Amino acid sequence: MLTRNVQPSSNPAVVGDTLTLSLSPPTNMKSGSWAVGESLILTWIRDQEAVFPNHTGRASVNVLTGALTLRSVTAADSGVYVVQSSDPQLRANASITVLERISNVTLMAKQTDFVEFNSPAIVACSVSSGSSLSFLWLNGSSEVTAGERVQLTDGNSTLTVINVTRYDRGPFRCRVSNPVSNGTSDPVNLNIIYGPDNMALTVEGSFSVGYNLTMLCSTQSNPPAQLQWAFRGEFANTTGPLLELYGITEDQSGPYSCLAFNNHTNMNSSITSHITITSEFLSEAISASIFLNVFPASLFPWFVSTESPSSGSKQQAVSGPFRCNVSNGVSYETSPPLYLNIIGPSNTTMMITPVVPNHVYRTESNITLSCSALSKPSAIISWMFNGVDMNIYGHWIHLNNVTVSNSGNYTCVSHNTVTSRSRSAHAVIYVLDPLESVEVNNTGGAAIVNESFTLHCDVTGTVDRIQWWRNWHVIIPDNTTIFDMDNKTLTLDPVQHSDAGNYKCQAFNSVSNMTSSPYNVVVIYGPETPTITGPTVGRAGYSVIFSCYASSNPPSLYSWYFNGNPVANTSVYITPPLSEDMSGTYTCKAYNNITDGDSSTYLCFVSEPITEVHVETPLNPPRDHYPYMLTCNVTGPAVHFHWIKNGMELHGDSGHVFQMHNETLTFNPLNRNESGQYKCMALNAVGNMTSPPYELLVNLANTSMFTTDCLSLNMSGEYTCMAYNNVTERNSTTSKMLTVVGKKTQGNRLDNCKSGFFNSGRVTFLNVLIWSVMIKNSTRPINSENFTLTCEVTGPYDTLYWTKNNTRLNVTNPYYHTENNMLHFTAVTTLDDGTYECVATNKAGEHKSPKFMLLVNYGPLKVEISGLYFHPVDLTVSMECSADSRPECDFYWFLDNESSAVIHTGSVITLIATKLSQGNYICVAKNPVTNITMYKTKEYVIGGLMMMGLFALSVPVLFT
Template structure:
């Protein structure tokens, strides 16, 4: 036990650093009897720690060893894997401060646990339950067990608060209501709670008597006045507990009616009065009364409007309103709108009489009277007032003119009520009674004045009106004619209008527009004759005459006047040049009416008729063509002529070059050939007209195109167009492509190659057409074509390679050459070390082994050129690299590069890793619980280790070893480091003691004496 104590406190004092840790209880506050766990939120291992309750220790532990402290309680458990503390079945004594002290790593966390006793033994009661409103006071009392306790009260769902009539005493245990009201009946309950539980009491209700109050009497239906015969239900209600009792009185006298309702049936006006309801409460001994006034009235049964006399315009008139039943008021309406008295109408006899002082037509309309009282109103049927008047504005209408043999109709009208009676008079005689008069068939003797008389039998008034009639014979058979005349230009001409019937007026029209006289046109014989002197072309048109009188008019059919003239302005149209064996067409025209007749003449010989002349041309068809136009009515004629020249048409137009070839910088000729009468030749290049310029000329009437020295810019499509007056033709395009070359002959390919390889040579030349190629090696032909690939090369393949390019059109050739040198190849390049294991501080050689001729050698280290130094030297031919004393700085990737005249050959890489060690072997002490010894050595490859304790016991085969606590001081440990490749082994030892231990270990040893003095106290604590 003492050794564990020593180790524990040795570690506590020597541990440094602090980290955060938190405690989490399973519940807090917690009920008595519950199990509680206090967990640690951090997962970092705690090597040394304590659990404390208040100032006493519950548990202490070091690594896996757990110690029970003086404050430990039966059943308290500690889990070393999670550091969780478990308190079973807690009591009030378990309340307090719990602390976790971690000493390695350094940390501290505390929590206060609150153990509480649940609420129990709840009782509640009320002082009394049957109460009278505003008279009584009540007290509620509540008690319970538990710690701590909080008391509250609820009324229904509302929390009770002190104030006004409510008091809360004794920490809320007592609840008092002073002067209870009807709203204090509850239900009430007591609520008791603490942090871990709550309870509530049973519900308590109060029975509170009150009233009667708010007494109300209602009538159904509710009205200010009731009509006789109504059924009226009176109802009485009051707020009261227990329910109030009711009885009724009428005008202060009891009715011997009990209960909250009273029905009035078969009501009459004498039942009007005050009805009182009285309510009583047998418990509160209170009573109250309320009165309601009921008015009953008989309704109006009949309303009638009666007239006094007949309504005549300008006379006085009365309407009377007769009513059956009690009447409060009478009103008059016209057209549904109430009437007010003015200077034209007045009311009398309590508005029952409506008087019109002087009737006018605006008084027409439906009149009603409205009689009313408090329970009814009634409107009379409408009396439709229609004021009698007239006749006024008597008017007669009808025909003022009429045709002989027709009937005339006359109508008479007047403003009158009732309708007037009508009579018709002619020459003082009554010819018809009634408003409409239709005559018999008329003669001219029936012309004269017709009079109508209108009479009203009610007003006794009459009125007259007249119409004057004139009878005519109608206009018929209107015709325009010209007799036997011909309307010839610039001669006189006459049109005549003939008519039957009474004609009052004749009007002439041209093209539907009235015609007026001027200096050439006039009218004679009462406008029946239209005279032209003389005729012009502007007189052409549709002519009509219109004859009219008062009853009708007639218009003649149109006379189509066309002035005869011509021929004038004879013209001939057609070509002046014609193509032999082709048709020619001539057109002749002249201004003439009717149209002219045409005759055709060639050199005075008649050859055809009609306005169009067509013929096929032959050699004798040339000459003067004449057209003669004639008018057989005017007897006039007119001539026109045209001269025709004959030509053969152009055909078969061709561009050719003969047997020439267009060769660069030589002369060249194109010729245009054509059949027919060629008058003009035009050359084109690429669709554009070509004109002579430097080096290009035309000859032989432009039929020959000559190039003095043709060049490449003359390439293109050439055409010639041959034409004359009657035709033209363009040749097909001649595609001129100038032949040239070969020029700029070049050969491409290598000038050096290794023996056994193949070489490709390419030859090019600028030429049209493409050149033909031949290859020569030292003047011996070896192939054809633009590309030459040699066979596998030998040393004899060196020499002069020539390409000849030849154009078989231009007959020219061109050469190009290239000199090829064939050398022996480098077969292999290898780096060879002089030994398998390159040991540090020893001499070492790398040799470059090359098969095949080469020019130079050089070395690479890590892809960088390697240069000689005081430790690294090269042989004279650079084939050997010598390291005088190998060092780790020489590690790297080495390659040899052999070069000939053609290319470089690089060897495969040789990776040099210098082997050494073990060196600088040392032991490092790492203080801790437990302490750790680590052995370090510099070695390539890395050393392997094992440990020896006190010269005889192997205690480990890794680079580090943990020291047992009991052997931490004064022990000898030996580290053995071995190079697995060279088998070189190095030993080093370490005695773990005060002088050479780590600083933290030394500090711990210095406190040993102090710990010994404290041993008795520590043992008591543990």
């Protein structure tokens, strides 16, 4: 085998350019083929080339050097190009890249509003044009790379941020580049809803009676939180960030709380500050008592309000004000008033911050419990846990980095040492570990079509609920999708093609939720019944190409067999030069090494040409009014036969019956008008051959004198007498013309019925009548091709003319002309559609043919794909293909390229509305009469459409 390299004219090539792939060093090649991947581009043998439909009009080959030329290349032309030849033996390949310049870089987010930690953000980057794309993501000015929370999929064109946070708001940009161009999208901002959290409370002003206090509350929240103030656990009539207190009193001492609520997240948070307001009078009273101790006087009268207290009164029940009147011999002084309150404890309340639903906290959280009570003097606060004294005193208790063991019943006890009274408040706190890991596993085998397949959601941590996702959509159970073990297992029974995709399980508890990494389920199937593409006959000395395809995942392994013997292990089989012993059955077998399934199909192939054709007759002579049969005897394989009489092709009617693919022609019965020259043509894909003419003479009598029956108009014609000598085995013939004239009556018989006889001379009647006029055609009318109508007249006529739509045709029209009894169209078009009549005239008058409707076959002129039409009942979409054509086209659907297997026939195709159905759907419309084929491509993607590509092709017959 020769060693050669493929040398491209440019690599990478630019979309729209012409690309030439040459062999280095140059090599003379008599035959070979070019393919890209597994798709054949063209083949050639000597000076004949055959271009496959997906490259028609764009590909050609230099049949001497094997150089391939591709015009108007597209990005889809990228791939590994392989050239191989059997004369000489060689195989070479090269990887070619075709790049398209980038334009219109666009970012599209499925949604832009998110709740923090609750859902993923998905942003897709796309371009209007461009190939071999590289994607770079930016958040602000920082590059975004894949990580624990960030996924880059679909070739990095899709950015997924798992459980978005407030720091993921953007702006996001996508920068796309390839070796020849680049572009950057407009920014996209995300609205992250979060909070309230990180609260702060500041107090400004004096804590003394009579002064003013201002409290400012702040929190982090989007949208801004609603703020509500509370005092001693009860809501105050104040909202907003500011709480202002004017002329404060001691009664306003206590816990002040700011509560924040976000009506989008439905979350709340709070912060509490304990404020103690003191009286200046107390310090002055103490100073006075100290002064009195230093300067004793003789009299210390006490007054409550304006009265002096009785010596036996209960002082602790009196609130005051108390005054002390001090005097001596030279002066008199009264102290400022002193108020004395001895109450409580009452209104003992406990607050827990941060505020969370049901007091369920995540481990490692910091929790503050605060206790307040209305008491004079201030109550002593002690704490208990699950009924056991904690030996902790004070208004606050801080639980830092809590664990599960901190769960329990907390009680605060307030005690007034003067009144000896106690009150308590309690609350139950729950501490849970967050989920540590969530993973999807499969303990069974692969997902094989029509078998059962189970996925398990393995969770580390306490879980309340599990939810499954497939391709970003929540999975709803149905008769083939089954959940078990509180949704921890998902069973597909049976597996279907549509079950392929990325599966995730999401686990929830009260303090966290976690989603697993995607588990890609690849559905294994096939192989389905293979399809063989290739000829059924071939010419000796030439190679032919068979291509086999069977839908399968993983892709099928292929084997070729000739009459049961292996000949190749590839999907494409190129035969050696054909010989007659290579006719037989070629079988393609496809095998899937995972399902252990196989499927096969076969093609009967003949490589023999037709070598001889002649017309064979039965032993009995052809007699008028008796059945008779002609047989086309062929040496070699024939697919079809045509019969020709006097140069005109015969068609089946009540008098002519074709059998065995037209191999036999039966006259039932034979009549004298069937006399003439008959030929048969045998055809196969290799070629055709026509027999020598056979002269059929209908035998009317076996005597020296022939007397006709009562004459009828159809008895006009040439009568031949043959004399035969049995000894010499020689014969001689002579002929006479008989013209039957007269007035036609019912049954085509003549008035005053007469008989004629032949001995010598001629029989003639006057006033000739035409018996019948018929319009016939030997070919089908195809737009822009030549077409002929023939007027067959039974009986003598003088002139003949044609009418269209009851109007006589103008014989000077350049687009048609008459010749003898024929009307020639050069060439026929749809403008020639109409009703035609042939009118034959003689001295007896005019005779019109039955009306002949001419409808010219054309097209397809254009092909359209309409849709997509969504059907919500069965979650399918449909597309409809239509073509301007006469007759109606046959429609074939392909996915991604025309060389693939036909996935559907008919004008309407229905798809399951899943991502697996995405792709370029190609409708091939073929006119069965004109043999013209046109293609239309429509891309189906979830959430969008793209129209692309229109190609037309007249399909040639190869190697004829």
